[in-house]
Amino acid sequence: MNRLHYRRSLASRVALLTTMAVGVAIAFMAAGSFLTVRMQLQSNLDDSLLNRTRSAASTAVLAEMTAREAPSWMLGAADVRIVYVTADGRWFTADDEGPAFTLGDPEVEVAAGERAESLRSLRAEDGTRYRVAAVPAGRGGAALVLLQPTADVDRTVRGVGTVMAIFGGTGVLVAALAGWLVARNGLRPVRRLTAAMEKIARTQDLRPIRVEGDDEVARLARAFNEMVRAVSASRDRERRLVADAGHELRTPLTSLRTNLDLLSQAGDGLPADARAELLDDVRAQTEELSTLVGDLVELARDEPLSHVVTELDLADVVQRAVARVRRRSSATFDVEVEPWRVRGEAGALERAVTNLLDNAAKWSPADGTVTVRLADGVLTVDDEGPGIAEEDLPRVFDRFYRSDDARALPGSGLGLSIVRQAVERHSGAVRADHSPAGGARLVMWVPGAQVGT
Numbered sequence: 001m002n003r004l005h006y007r008r009s010l011a012s013r014v015a016l017l018t019t020m021a022v023g024v025a026i027a028f029m030a031a032g033s034f035l036t037v038r039m040q041l042q043s044n045l046d047d048s049l050l051n052r053t054r055s056a057a058s059t060a061v062l063a064e065m066t067a068r069e070a071p072s073w074m075l076g077a078a079d080v081r082i083v084y085v086t087a088d089g090r091w092f093t094a095d096d097e098g099p100a101f102t103l104g105d106p107e108v109e110v111a112a113g114e115r116a117e118s119l120r121s122l123r124a125e126d127g128t129r130y131r132v133a134a135v136p137a138g139r140g141g142a143a144l145v146l147l148q149p150t151a152d153v154d155r156t157v158r159g160v161g162t163v164m165a166i167f168g169g170t171g172v173l174v175a176a177l178a179g180w181l182v183a184r185n186g187l188r189p190v191r192r193l194t195a196a197m198e199k200i201a202r203t204q205d206l207r208p209i210r211v212e213g214d215d216e217v218a219r220l221a222r223a224f225n226e227m228v229r230a231v232s233a234s235r236d237r238e239r240r241l242v243a244d245a246g247h248e249l250r251t252p253l254t255s256l257r258t259n260l261d262l263l264s265q266a267g268d269g270l271p272a273d274a275r276a277e278l279l280d281d282v283r284a285q286t287e288e289l290s291t292l293v294g295d296l297v298e299l300a301r302d303e304p305l306s307h308v309v310t311e312l313d314l315a316d317v318v319q320r321a322v323a324r325v326r327r328r329s330s331a332t333f334d335v336e337v338e339p340w341r342v343r344g345e346a347g348a349l350e351r352a353v354t355n356l357l358d359n360a361a362k363w364s365p366a367d368g369t370v371t372v373r374l375a376d377g378v379l380t381v382d383d384e385g386p387g388i389a390e391e392d393l394p395r396v397f398d399r400f401y402r403s404d405d406a407r408a409l410p411g412s413g414l415g416l417s418i419v420r421q422a423v424e425r426h427s428g429a430v431r432a433d434h435s436p437a438g439g440a441r442l443v444m445w446v447p448g449a450q451v452g453t
Contacts (some may be wrong), residue, residue, distance in 0.1 A: 011183040018179030021170045030164040038157045049133045049148050052080070053117075057137035057144040080148045080319065085134065087112040087141035100125045102133070103145065110134040111143035118342035129154065133324065189217040206232035256282060314340040314349065314446060318374055321353040329361040331383075342448035344426045349446070350423040355415040356381045356442050363436055363440060371437070379444040382435040396432045419444065 363385030
């Protein structure tokens with residue numbers, strides 16, 4: 001119900017906006033046309049009336065007469081009312097049966113010679129509207145006034161207004177219908193996209209939707225597909241992490257439960273040496289389980305850099321990591337570092353460098369040397385171990401990946417995965433290679449700048 005209401009509401013808004021825009025345009029056009037026609041008709045009426053008044057006043061007979069001498073037959077006409085006005089305000093007309101009206105100052109001023117002519121509107125007592133034109137006429141200060149009813153012009157104007165109103169209203173209705181059709185057809189891709197999104201939300205089927213065209217809706221669909229791919233990849237990573245974590249956790253938990261069952265069943269009858277060995281094994285398995293859980297928690301932070309970002313020297317980070325690993329390893333560390341200023345999380349970078357060093361120390365012999373070099377932001381760690389097989393090079397940074405040679409050694413296969421995740425979060429890169437000394441070489445690069453530049 002809400003979905004249908006949304007669709008109708010959006011289509012209605014588009015149709016309403018279209019109708020309003022077209023309606024305003026039609027209203028302006030109709031108003032402009034109406035005013036133009038009205039002004040043109042009024043202008044034609046005024047020009048015609050003034051010309052008739054001037055022509056009548058200029059006739060030789062009327063020019064030589066005074067108001068008192070004007071015969072009544074000259075003061076009447078079929079379509080106009082003719083009035084002869086004197087300078088003292090008196091006026092004469094032969095049409096005494098028409099509507100009563102009163103002339104005013106403009107006509108008297110023309111008769112007195114104060115104005116060349118006058119043209120105005122006048123409304124009679126019965127409401128009849130006239131256009132009144134006055135020009136000088138005769139001798140002795142007088143004016144000839146013609147009053148023409150505007151009924152025909154008003155009727156024409158009303159007819160034009162009615163026609164425009166009808167056509168304008170029809171145009172608005174047509175615009176409303178066209179707007180509704182355009183809204184429905186134009187929003188069809190949006191409805192398809194909405195239906196596809198609802199289906200994905202309902203079924204959890206994260207397959208990308210089909211994209212048609214190259215308009216804004218198509219761009220929205222492509223952006224949605226990118227989001228769906230990102231969500232799908234994230235969900236796949238979570239599934240693999242959970243599956244791999246379950247597999248890796250099963251072994252130490254099974255071994256731990258077995259040892260605890262032996263301790264419980266044997267009780268006091270178990271020899272002291274065997275008990276001590278079992279307890280040492282339980283402690284080792286507990287530490288391995290704690291390390292594995294910590295690594296899993298670190299890997300679960302599959303997120304961008306947090307807001308705890310500072311300027312730091314990568315050389316200091318490497319020195320601290322080397323000092324930490326030296327305390328728990330018998331290997332010798334040959335370290336040469338150059339200052340390299342980076343912006344990032346000190347803890348994440350130190351954990352990554354520590355894991356690289358731990359990996360090198362684990363594979364190096366007891367009296368071996370781990371070579372550590374930092375130059376131009378590239379950290380290179382070489383060990384003197386057996387090296388990495390060619391087929392294992394692309395996979396050493398994968399989660400839970402352990403080569404055949406590494407399965408007998410302690411570890412969860414997550415250390416180098418944590419390195420890659422931390423470096424990629426800092427827009428860097430890692431790779432594995434062969435060391436010139438015969439062991440493995442792990443290379444890490446983080447973008448930054450030389451100190452002092």
